[in-house]
Amino acid sequence: MKHNKSRYAILGALTWGPQSGYDIRRNIETSVGNFWSEGYGQIYPLLKELVAEALVTKTVEVQEGKPDRHVYTLTKSGLEQLRQWLHEPAEMQTGRIEILLKLFFGRQISMNYNLEQVRHFQNSQRFLLDKYEVIERELQSSHPTDPNLPYWLITLRYGKHVTKALLLWAEETLIQLEALTDETHPFIPAQLS
Amino acid sequence: MKHNKSRYAILGALTWGPQSGYDIRRNIETSVGNFWSEGYGQIYPLLKELVAEALVTKTVEVQEGKPDRHVYTLTKSGLEQLRQWLHEPAEMQTGRIEILLKLFFGRQISMNYNLEQVRHFQNSQRFLLDKYEVIERELQSSHPTDPNLPYWLITLRYGKHVTKALLLWAEETLIQLEALTDETHPFIPAQLS
DNA sequence: ATGATAATATATCTAAAAGATATATATCTA
DNA sequence: TAGATATATATCTTTTAGATATATTATCAT
Numbered sequence: 001m002k003h004n005k006s007r008y009a010i011l012g013a014l015t016w017g018p019q020s021g022y023d024i025r026r027n028i029e030t031s032v033g034n035f036w037s038e039g040y041g042q043i044y045p046l047l048k049e050l051v052a053e054a055l056v057t058k059t060v061e062v063q064e065g066k067p068d069r070h071v072y073t074l075t076k077s078g079l080e081q082l083r084q085w086l087h088e089p090a091e092m093q094t095g096r097i098e099i100l101l102k103l104f105f106g107r108q109i110s111m112n113y114n115l116e117q118v119r120h121f122q123n124s125q126r127f128l129l130d131k132y133e134v135i136e137r138e139l140q141s142s143h144p145t146d147p148n149l150p151y152w153l154i155t156l157r158y159g160k161h162v163t164k165a166l167l168l169w170a171e172e173t174l175i176q177l178e179a180l181t182d183e184t185h186p187f188i189p190a191q192l193s
Numbered sequence: 194m195k196h197n198k199s200r201y202a203i204l205g206a207l208t209w210g211p212q213s214g215y216d217i218r219r220n221i222e223t224s225v226g227n228f229w230s231e232g233y234g235q236i237y238p239l240l241k242e243l244v245a246e247a248l249v250t251k252t253v254e255v256q257e258g259k260p261d262r263h264v265y266t267l268t269k270s271g272l273e274q275l276r277q278w279l280h281e282p283a284e285m286q287t288g289r290i291e292i293l294l295k296l297f298f299g300r301q302i303s304m305n306y307n308l309e310q311v312r313h314f315q316n317s318q319r320f321l322l323d324k325y326e327v328i329e330r331e332l333q334s335s336h337p338t339d340p341n342l343p344y345w346l347i348t349l350r351y352g353k354h355v356t357k358a359l360l361l362w363a364e365e366t367l368i369q370l371e372a373l374t375d376e377t378h379p380f381i382p383a384q385l386s
Numbered sequence: 387a388t389g390a391t392a393a394t395a396t397a398t399c400t401a402a403a404a405g406a407t408a409t410a411t412a413t414c415t416a
Numbered sequence: 417t418a419g420a421t422a423t424a425t426a427t428c429t430t431t432t433a434g435a436t437a438t439a440t441t442a443t444c445a446t
Contacts, residue, residue, distance in 0.1 A: 022424050042404085074384075089313040095228075103348055117282060147380070150370075161359065165357065191210050192267060215396070230432095238397095
């Protein structure tokens, strides 16, 4: 069976207070955006479902000139369903890693391009690490007493750990690839039709 | 614009030799399965497209009793299109990380469940690391001279680096969560409807 | 030997997620 | 004042994940 996880992201967002679909998207992006994203294509249809299941309620705020604000509020059973999901162990995810698929077939192109590929990756990881460190300092200085801070920092440090590991991997990989430079590239498969 | 990456996984698989859709799936799973997967739902429709674009050719091998074998072979232009893609820098991927979404809302449930969540994750990462180490030894002993081996090991070490980092993170996180145990959980949002 | 299950093989279907687009107004900035 | 950005709702298409349908052959255990 398939599990719709966007559902829980929306219920989670609504624990921060009543919001419109637009608010939900913006708030998800600025809070969990580094490891989770939702588009309107998921949010609006799901909000309808959640209302039908009485997990959220909807109120319409009429605004002059502007389009009406459809504001959604979490219900008790919505909060319960979120909590139930939080209790369940997270699924193991493999996920597709594009750079690895490219490097796996690296013998099909000349070595310089593989090196370039890894260097490009290395730069984006350096950029990411900087970003995480800025966010970490910013969080600690602007919300020092928020009881959610420990949880926020835990998710942030996940990113930092992974990114640092990938920077190490990139460094090692560049050395390993450079040691191979003299071999024949690219390789032409024998059975081409 | 959206990019269909399954396409390149299939072209890549066909560099190993002519195969049926079934072969392609099996071979992808046993080679790049740790960081890439394809289902029949992508493979069969894409093979049709690739034939129409002359990136692969199709031959039907009639078998007695058994269903016909539809065998696909990479063409020169198919190989070219694969190589072109290998040259392009891999896109930065964020991806959804389920355990982080759960921990981000950790204050909604009691601490023991958050600890359990992280311990469960830790176990699965330990299992993964063992698996990677088995594969690494197996690769090095069974294909010691294969010119693709360096590329295979590079992708494997990516996994090892990430997994080791996540084990460190899990250890740290358990300590941080335990230091919080006395605080009030769970938190009830004020504006429940 | 028989029955069960795993493997081979092709193919389709649904659902989830990503991402782009359409529409409309308001506010901010150069 | 023109252009860009922000607010706000909503739909559409494509890609990916995963389950199911069908049918035959091979293998394994009782």
